[in-house]
Amino acid sequence: MSNELLSSAEMGEADRLTISDGPADGIGLMRQAGEAVAAEVLKRYPAATHVHVLCGPGNNGGDGYVVARLLASSGLGITIWASGTPGPRSDAALAAAECPIKPRPLSGFDAEAGSIVVDALFGAGLSKPLSGDAARAVDIATDLHLPVVAVDLPSGVSGDSGKVLGKAFFADTTVTFARKKPGHLLLPGRERCGGIVLADIGIGDGIIARLQPRTFENKPALWLDDFPVPAIDAHKYKxxxxxxxxxxxxxxxxxxxxxxxxxxxxxxxxxxxxxxxxxxxxxxxxxxxxxxxxxxxxxxxxxxxxxxxxxxxxxxxxxxxxxxxxxxxxxxxxxxxxxxxxxxxxxxxxxxxxxxxxxxxxxxxxxxxxxxxxxxxxxxxxxxxxxxxxxxxxxxxxxxxxxxxxxxxxxxxxxxxxxxxxxxxxxxxxxxxxxxxxxxxxxxxxxxxxxxxxxxxxxxxxxxxxxxxxxxxxxxxxxxxxxxxxxxxxxxxxxxxxxxxxxxxx
The missing domain is CATH 3.40.1190.20 (Ribokinase)
Structure with a gap:
């Protein structure tokens, strides 16, 4: 049932189970996630000439490196602004190594009016308030009214509660994977996500079922089988x-x-x-x-x-x-x-x-x-x-x-x-x-x-x-x-x- 909602921990477990079952591996899932985001950027902003990709040190940043590589191969001008370096031998490090664009430090982030921002800093994994260079990047994007495409969740929004941790981007579009998270629907996070795109990156329904989720998006699929329809012989008291x-x-x-x-x-x-x-x-x-x-x-x-x-x-x-x-x-x-x-x-x-x-x-x-x-x-x-x-x-x-x-x-x-x-x-x-x-x-x-x-x-x-x-x-x-x-x-x-x-x- 595609209306399950996964906590950040459950999403991590879904990734782990998918990789454990094979044939997908971590970098394979990351490449598919990046492909989904890049396709959304190209579809929504066909006239864009320059995209600023903000990459964190974790898997969200790894997705960002894939996005940057693919958008650059499509002829767009790309600047990568990195907050930290991916861990050695991590999937994010592999994605960064595959990307030919040398990142600049996020502390120097600057953007021009009319450009696009891809937010791949922290996604749902953030557990503390957004601060420092990341908070400054939010201010710049907000002040310039730049369109923001968020990877998984706008950085600064809790995936589990929807709360804004310090500051958060106001995304025009958020691309998330396999299933939404509570933070996509709970306020104020919902206001920060803009339009939500749910992308299939190869995490199957069977994997989700094994997690036995207990949280759902309220849609008819959740309850329609129990919805009452009168039988042919119904009378008012039936x-x-x-x-x-x-x-x-x-x-x-x-x-x-x-x-x-x-x-x-x-x-x-x-x-x-x-x-x-x-x-x-x-x-x-x-x-x-x-x-x-x-x-x-x-x-x-x-x-x-x-x-x-x-x-x-x-x-x-x-x-x-x-x-x-x-x-x-x-x-x-x-x-x-x-x-x-x-x-x-x-x-x-x-x-x-x-x-x-x-x-x-x-x-x-x-x-x-x-x-x-x-x-x-x-x-x-x-x-x-x-x-x-x-x-x-x-x-x-x-x-x-x-x-x-x-x-x-x-x-x-x-x-x-x-x-x-x-x-x-x-x-x-x-x-x-x-x-x-x-x-x-x-x-x-x-x-x-x-x-x-x-x-x-x-x-x-x-x-x-x-x-x-x-x-x-x-x-x-x-x-x-x-x-x-x-x-x-x-x-x-x-x-x-x-x-x-x-x-x-x-």
Missing amino acids: RGHVGVFSGGPSATGAARLSALAAARSGAGAVTVLSPDSAIQANAVHLTSIMLRKTDDIADIKAFVGERRPSAFVLGPGFGVGERTRTFALTLLAGQTRDASTRIDGLVLDADAITSFREAPDALFEAVRQPNAPALVMTPHEGEFARLFPDIAGDTVASKLDKARAAAKRANAVIVYKGADTVIAAADGRAAINSNGAPWLATAGSGDVLSGITAGLLAQDMPAFEAACAAVWIHAEAGARFGPGLIAEDLPLALVPVLRELVAGRR
């Missing part, structure tokens, strides 16, 4: 029933957005569970969505017993406090149902997450009880920090690390929202979303996401896959709609995206 809890009279809109999204995503029936005080406010706006008075645990128990819902959304517009906690813990503990009634999933968002900031362990313990429904939580940055303050405050960990740690602690699927949303499961699997759009930064957008997730859970989609699918579908609909998007547009904007997924599933 397609699942979602209950969405509504807030009071002045806070009903969020629940209706969630409910409509759950219905659009395929749930056969959706009911807004409204306090009696908000029944009229909700009734005015609902047509295909059902409505039921729900003020206390007895009302929830009656609803579950009579209508057998399979998933719930709790939190959007609901209010923060003990009532919210009680509703959530009751659903998780199974006190609302008998042995013949199963709840597949509970989605907690917004106020429901904040309600547990003073008692997170009560929530986490409830999820671990036998027969508790799958829990999906969809916090944004602030909500995440309220529920997991120590994890959020870790200045070393990446967003990916934080989402994984939170999922393990909570025994839940965590959708850590943002422009680089991370979806993590308690078993260690994680996916980074890459199709997000700024148009989704609008009030009510998260409520729609919660509804899509519950709608898919209600149709028996496993929790991690349902959360990944919901995030991707939500982002894709927002990206296609574009400027002018408001949350009310999103449920209908889901339709063409869902249609294409169903067509691809059949």
Whole structure:
């Protein structure tokens, strides 16, 4: 599956296994990597006359020497600026020996407007802040607005976290090999990479499979096999029933957005569970969505017993406090149902997450009880920090690390929202979303996401896959709609995206 993401260590192991299995050797992989980068430079900058190739002392620099040799043979003017010397008998030393161009020290780097820079300094292997001559090179390229083609990753960007270590190049294009790394998708690294080109250099799918990666780019290939498509004999309750809890009279809109999204995503029936005080406010706006008075645990128990819902959304517009906690813990503990009634999933968002900031362990313990429904939580940055303050405050960990740690602690699927949303499961699997759009930064957008997730859970989609699918579908609909998007547009904007997924599933 080409959507696996490899850490820097895993990529090194993939190289090692490929070389160990043969017939490829290290210099052979390096030559293929350099060929891929050189081809990209020639394709993207056919009018270029001069290219500055910045080479580090390691394998990234070795790729750079190959690039310089090939571009020079194509007639381009080439200057190599080297930071250090490759180790004796290393693959990078072999590549440097094959290159007829004598390198100059990086300390003297200078460039002219209109030239191209190939950044082959450090790539994903950098573990300390970029400084000295390398940092100066970044400043020069930035000040002159020079197009930069990065080899593997822009130097200064962590391959594992996407963090900028000191300074980093802003690449127009990044050419990476075999598989992307988390740093290509996590912010701020994603902004530094420009367009990402994934090149095949001979590291086969079998090698990647042996690594058993647990991190993925969130694409349909990850979850499409589990995406629900109604059978020919389906009726509404076979397609699942979602209950969405509504807030009071002045806070009903969020629940209706969630409910409509759950219905659009395929749930056969959706009911807004409204306090009696908000029944009229909700009734005015609902047509295909059902409505039921729900003020206390007895009302929830009656609803579950009579209508057998399979998933719930709790939190959007609901209010923060003990009532919210009680509703959530009751659903998780199974006190609302008998042995013949199963709840597949509970989605907690917004106020429901904040309600547990003073008692997170009560929530986490409830999820671990036998027969508790799958829990999906969809916090944004602030909500995440309220529920997991120590994890959020870790200045070393990446967003990916934080989402994984939170999922393990909570025994839940965590959708850590943002422009680089991370979806993590308690078993260690994680996916980074890459199709997000700024148009989704609008009030009510998260409520729609919660509804899509519950709608898919209600149709028996496993929790991690349902959360990944919901995030991707939500982002894709927002990206296609574009400027002018408001949350009310999103449920209908889901339709063409869902249609294409169903067509691809059949």
